[in-house]
Amino acid sequence: MRFLKFAVVGTANTAITFAVFNLCTGWLHMPAAGANVLGWVTGFVNSFVWNRAWTFRDRGHLTAGRVLPRFAVANLAAFGVSEAVVVGGQAFVNAVTRTAGSPSALALNAIEALAIGCSLAVNYAISTRWAFRADPRPSRDAERPGRPAQTRASR
DSSP: OOOHHHHHHHHHHHHHHHHHHIIIIIIHHHHHHHHHHHHHHHHHHHHHHHHHIIIIIGGSSSSSSHHHHHHHHHHHHHHHHHHHHHHHHHHHHHHHHOSSSSHHHHHHHHHHHHHHHHHHHHHHIIIIIIITTOOOOOOSSSSOSOOOOOOOOOH
């Protein structure tokens, strides 16, 4: 169920990323790499809010001060993968078509879709295993203030 929630949030992020990416490349004529940065920043904010409030709600005892830096690291790793795919994909298309500059809108969107898919896998793995990982709760046998620790022999 958690992956499904993560995927729903990711779908919203994908729509946001594509919208910002196309606004920046199509209307503002920004380079693809810069448009990808703005799309990711917008998606990051949306992702943190919804993943913390919904996807990982059962881990609500985790403070934003603890989770946000870890989630930022997870997203930076995923962004690094995304940016490498965008830059590499653009270079590949330019080499294959023997053109310079920005590939067509269709090619740019195909590259962006590949980048999003690759970064999703990285982000989910790091988010579930580290960023939103619940710390192990102390066992009932753990020493409590004012009470001596119990051992198996003393039970």
